[in-house]
Amino acid sequence: MEIYLYLALFSPLVGSLFAALFTTKSKTLVAGVVPSLLLFTSFVSSSILLVHILNGGAPVHVEMMTWMATGDLYIPFGFVVDQVSVTMMMVVTIVSTVVHVYSIGYMDHDKSFNRFFAWLSAFVFSMLILVMSDNYAGLFIGWEGVGLCSWGLIGFWFHKESASWAANEAFIMNRIADLGMLIGIFLVYWNTGSLQYDHVFEAFKGLDVDTLALIGIFLFIGAMGKSAQFPLHTWLADAMEGPTPVSALIHAATMVTAGVYLVVRSNELYSLIPEIGLFIASLGAFVAIFAASMALVNRDMKRIIAYSTLSQLGYMFAAAGLGAYWVALFHLMAHAFFKALLFLGAGNVMHAMHDELDPFKMGGLGKTMKATMVMMTLASVALAGLFPLAGFFSKDAILEAAFVEHHYVIYSVLLFTAGLTAFYSFRLVALIFHGEERYTLFGIHPHEAYKFMLVAMSPLLLLAIIAGSLKMTYFEMVTAILPDIEYHIHSHVTFWIMTIGTQLFVVIAILYAYKKYTTIGMNVPDGTSETENTFMYKLLKNQYYIPYAYDEYIVKPYTKLSALFWTEIDQKVVDATVDGIAGVIYDSGEQTRDMQDGNLSTMLRWMVIGTIALLILAVMFGLTARYAHVLG
């Protein structure tokens, strides 16, 4: 089995390096095909491992080589394929294979085609390291690696100021969180003496709660960055500057879920500190509604999907925080499929619309882009959580978990968010595919994407539809290592009321959205209507003014302070002191050199003055000595 592990892990790396060879060359198809094939290999290997695990095989655990060893610290490159990581591996390899193939078409006309695949495969490799490592340090390698690749891919079109800015923002925001993560790792090391999961989890049992809480908090700070939880969420929306396949892979399906993975992976820790878990859940619920609210009014197709991702991440954290780790993981998986699909569909639309992102400038695209419309609609249905698509099962499980654990506030927030989700999802679908053909105003002639792109998307579609039915198989598998709590609402009546109620609520929201945004002559928001001038609308439109606040109260002061430090402190205080000391010495020379005025009389006088000065001292001392007995 180890060979499959290595195959799964390193195939993307080979693909990335292969593509990297061509980066300075002009577009070569082979640079896209080979990585895709290698990823497929990786996918196959992962599948074999999955089968192995599903058949009750022992987790595959390898230690490739030593990485760092000093003092008591010992960090190997160790990889483990167990129930959790194999799930992640499957998600990663499936989505990335699809995205790779899709990208061959999507990036067809880009001159940096080769570079794109180098980065993309490198990302997959990093992500696999992240999920497969058997220790926190290895996880951190992947953690930073995906950050790097995300930087490279967000800023892929680096000639755009906004893209490079967004890339840096993402990287730096992640770094802030990574510091927390790093501190968490330090805490783990100094309290357990190791970073290996099995060893660490064993040792956690003997630690006091305060330490554990500290560890839990700091690790979660890391997770917050990667998974763009409030208040470190702003980068995710800006990250949409990257090519759409990137958004699909990284900013929807895989990287952003790394935080969830971390919490799930550390479930033994968080199980011991339920208070922290509750906080995580609350934050997750908050982010869910918070992000969803911003998606309601946004006019950028990709951003809307990004907010939806954010919102769904909130769901996952809510689940994980409540101890429903398997549910979180399950939602993660399901979400990866339908959200990737949604993004890829959006990519198709963008292609058709010449990179236009404003859904208000589209409409009626369903006529020319049937396949895309179907896929996106289904994906939205799944997102909205309608039976029987994947979203229904996973989201419902989360709601149930919240309900069963008696966290009704969380439950109701999440429930309400489900409605919002349905609304904005179908707002989007409606605006893009239905209603008036507003794009004609802009002289665009949309066309459907390449066939093979659509074919490439189909596995995701399939999974988005059927993933829910795999729930029980999955449950049996992961609960081998995750807490196997089943969330059953004991009263059947309540269960049915809740389920049907939820479904109804969602359907109503969908219908409302559909109606509101397909009516002919619907007013396009242009800043004049009354709703647009309400406080709430503005608040939502400006993302609660958080980016503005960050810019105003963090970025600008930092820049100003930096300049101040440089010009005022470094140059005018620190350096000036040094130069000042030198200057004082030099100037005192300049000032006193007149003592040597070249006149012999002056020289003689100096001699006499010197002598007299000595004499005065002598007399003082002499008198003191002589009358010492008198004086005292």
Add this chain to the structure above:
Amino acid sequence: MVDHILSILIFFPALAGMFGFMINKDSIRAYGVAVGVIEFALSLLLWFWFDGGVAGMQFMEQIPLLPSFGINYILGVDGISLFIIVLSAFITMIGIASLTETPNVKNMIVTLLFLQMTMVGVFSALDGIVFYVFWELSLVPMLYIIGAWGGPLRIYASIKFFLYTFAGSLVMLVGMLFMAYFYYQATGEWSFAILDWYRLILPENLQLWLFLAFFLGFAIKVPMFPFHTWLPYAHGQAPTIGSVILAAILLKMGTYAFIRFSLPMFPDASVALMTPIAIIAIIMIIYTAMVAFAQKDVKQVVAYSSISHMGVIIIGTFALNVEGISGSVFLMIAHGVVSGALFLLVGVIYDRRHTKLMSEFGGLAHVMPRYATIFGLMLMASVGLPLTINFVGEFLSLLGFYQQSHILTLLAGTAIIVGAIYMLAAYKKMFFGDVTKEENKNLPDVNKRELLALIPLSIITIWLGIYPKPVLEPINKSAEAIVQLMHDKSITDEAKMRIPSPLNKAQTSQTSSEGAH
């Protein structure tokens, strides 16, 4: 040969430099490269012969110099100095090989060879005075390099560099004389041998004073805040090769000296002053990173980034445990490679455009993709991305220091944030966006000669990032020895507690978890 490898390593370049005067101007470059290669090969031989399993000094040589006063020419390497020596041979070789067209190239190469002598000398000296000799002597070639081949402010910069370090090290000399005197008082014999000094157990207040005397010399060299202002000038004005060597090797002298002198000689003072020094280091990290962010000149950015990174090295050093010290030594090497490469990279663009202002560039990634790639790699290494060489060092340094203080580590850890900020900003300004300036439209990408220097550095950057073991293992051994020594000779209870004995692991984890809360 084996017995005298260190002397050969030290004096071979100097002798070769003297012979270099006789070489014809046209062939001097080849000559320099040849000498550099031989020296590097010798240093590799040193590594090859080095017994990684031994913690103590190896290849010891001893020749009496002023025996009645306890000054002897003593050399030796341990895991800590070994790699810095190899690195200095390597960087010098690469520096000479990548030397661009310069006036008076012969003088330059001869000077570089002399500089190499002093660098190897500093890192292999085991006698205080011999150390001091090479330490001071290294200023002269550097003074000349900055002053003769530098920018418009070169004279100011070179004099500032020289005098500042000179002043600091004179105070250090006084400290050394005190050390020898205390040794004399204790044993009736003069000795400047560092290993002899290790055996001296001093009362705490004396340790404090001596520590401060040494500190001034080292701190200016490192340079630590607020003694750092010479560095931006020196880097800003120095020619590429000067900056490379300055950043890669010369700055390491200070941090190396902390480990070689301050820690084992004054364990109690080290513990007592750990917090203030850590605070200075944190100021270095954050403040200089912010200053770096405000720079307009890309070379200044790298220069200030050096200071910032040196802060992390200091933090690691004063972790006073094996993890931290190993990490800081490793980071010295890492920073040597990475900052050397960064300065070389800045030199590449300076050669083409004769400006280092970032506003003059933009969109270079379009015209110079290879250059952008290598720069990006080094940028990421500088930022401390895992699997690059810097991360290992930074991680271990911070990890080590976490045992001593949580809050301070948290603050020091902002290095990874602020570092990313200025580095990414600089990268964005230079490489991203559209090519706005007409002059930049047809810039040639890195040529073969530049690649000759940059590719090995890139390989090392990644290789040691992934597989640091061959370097980390000997470092670890020696670091353990130093920590053990410090633990054994410390006299105050606090020091005993703060410096964990590597032999006594059970006790370590106990005290650490107590100390942590």
Add this chain to the structure above:
Amino acid sequence: MLEPINVSMESLNVMTLAPMLIPVIGALFILVVDLFKSNLDKTLYVVLSLLFLLIDFGALVDSSGLFMQNGTLMGMFDVMLIDGLAILSQFIIVGASMLFIPLALTNKRFHEFSYPEFFALFLFMISGFQFMVATDNLILIFVGLETASLALYTLIAMHNRVKSFEAAVKYFTMGALAAGFYSFGAMIFYALTGSVEIGQIATTLAGNGYADLGFVLVAVTFLLASFSFKLSLVPFHTWAPDVYEGSSAAMAGYMSIVPKIAAFVVAMRLFEFLIHSGVVWLEVVLYILVVVTMTAANIWALVQTDVKRMLAYSSVSHAGFVMAAILIGSTQANSALFLYWVLFSFTNLGSFSMLWISRQKKLPDHQSSDHSYDKFAGMIHTAPIAATSMALFMLSLAGLPPFALFWGKMYMISSAVTSGYTVLALIMALNSAIAGYYYLKLIVYMFMKEPVVDNDGTVYASNATLALRFIIGFAAIATIFAFAVLNPTLEFITSFVYNSGY
């Protein structure tokens, strides 16, 4: 009735006079040669002087052998005192003179060397200094000092240009005042103790427990003033820069070494017993003098525009530095003084010789003085070897290891450290740092600036002959490889100083 006095020749130890008499004989010999045949070439006189100095050196080696066997030797009615200090300082005096005298063999003609009297006076001067150091009798010290000084004034003036007269007159007048101080101080000591021999003065004062401390202090004040003049301690240093500038570079270099070592030895003899008897005042005053001299001279050296004047101030500063040895007063410090001075003499003679070989007769328009910094601009391009050796001397003066003067500085600071003068040690160290600036300034001009006017480098060696080059080469080698002979030198010095009771 007055008894006839019987004096046995053995008890006289006439041999103690030998080293001093040899230069006197040499001088007379030169005068006689001139009488018989005038207008002989200066090379003859140079070689003759060298020969006599060599013999003198041999005699010194001989007496050092005697000293090692028998210890301190008194002779000629106990006026002569041949102890370790005397021998060591004479070694320096004669050795430095031997290095100096070939500097007369310049390419260009200078006035003083056209006189055979120059060489005669030079030898007289050496013997004067030798007498000065080889006695503890204040009278002989005075007479020896004046012999040497009068000769020196003349030697300076014989360079025969306006500045050298000015220099000589200034030096002379201040010297006369210093002589007055000296005699006044000696008089008070005599009044106190009835003796003019330092050993007896010390004994008597110790005997009455410094009852008249006030008197002692006044005496010390005046003597200190007079020696401060000779040693150019601030504020008695004012002659130094002018005299150095006015005299030829070679002479200036000589003046920075030989007269001072003689004065140091006397000061050591005179002040050491006072320091050891715990005369706090002297300690305080010396402390102030040392610190002020080191620092102030350094500061003035910073602002000079002429290299020779800069070196003058630097010599003043070095003198202050070395004076610390007398303040510290331990054996180590006194040994350090000699070690320092030996090393200093090589380096300083080397650097002044470098100025000397570049001496032009007519100043070019762009140059404001003989050796203004501008002159040396860009020297590395036109005269690389000269520039390198000049830089070498500068670095050595700055105390950069491993060049000669570093070892002296180190040992000196170490002696301060050992005796508990921590602050002094720090001040000494920091002053070395300040001094670095002006030495560096010359290096900056030589290595980092472009020449002011085109020149092919001949100016830097316009005065050079083989002999001069040889001297400079010798000084350079001695400066670089000082560490190789450091140990025997230091041991030799230490044993001599220790065995003389200092």
Add this chain to the structure above:
Amino acid sequence: MEIGLNHYLVLSTILFAIGLVGVMRRKNLLLLFFATEILLNSVNIAFAAISHYYGDLTGQMFAFFVIAIAASEVAVGLGLLIVWYKRHGNIDLDTMSTMRG
């Protein structure tokens, strides 16, 4: 009233002080040399007196040598003076400051 050693010492000191005044205020080189003679002579009185009161000849010896020294100085001093005068036509101190700083 007995004339003691102190009387002579005081006298000597006063004369010395007068000499100092001369040294400091005289701008004419020749007259400046006169003042230095006063310095030496004042000391001689003291030496003779001490010698007398102690019944010791050393003081007289010292005075003797001081006289010799003073005479030699005069010779050299006048030599310098003459050379200076030949070049400058005056012996005024204030003209003598080509070197400064």
Add this chain to the structure above:
Amino acid sequence: MFEAVAFYLFAFLTIAMFYIVVTTKQALYALTALAAGMIFISAFFFILGAEFLGAIQIIVYTGAVMALYAFGMMFFDTTRDVKEAQGNKFIITGLATLAAVLVVLIVSAPIISENITAYYPALPEVGNTQEVGMVLFTKYLVPFEVAAVMLLVAMIAGIVLAGKKMDLSITLMNDAEIHDMKIDQKLDQHKKVLS
């Protein structure tokens, strides 16, 4: 009593004379006053029983030195008033007075000198000159000889400096000029030989 009178008288006179020396504007007055002062000082020597010294004083100073100075004065034409641009008189006199007061302050205190041993005792029955001779040629033989050398030096110095050769400065001449000068000298010598 006689001693006291003599002391005060001569003390007054010397002080007065020397005061004139340092204050007068007439060089001639100064010279005369100096000579007078020197003679008065020799009077002290005689009072103190140092006849030899007294004689030397008169001979050397008033004879040789004064003659030399007189020569010099004639040479410099110092019959006219000495122009002396004075700086701050108060500083100068102040300093000197301060010095005097300080020293007097200490010196006027009695020296504790009971236990002074005369190393070279003056014998009452021997004449001063004889005594001096004894000491001078035994104990102070070496200084005496050195003093002789010193006088020789002074003589040479005087000759060299005041000599005609100093009129032309080789130091300032270039080689061609020196060459010409040499020929001139040779011609002079020839002339001398011929005439």
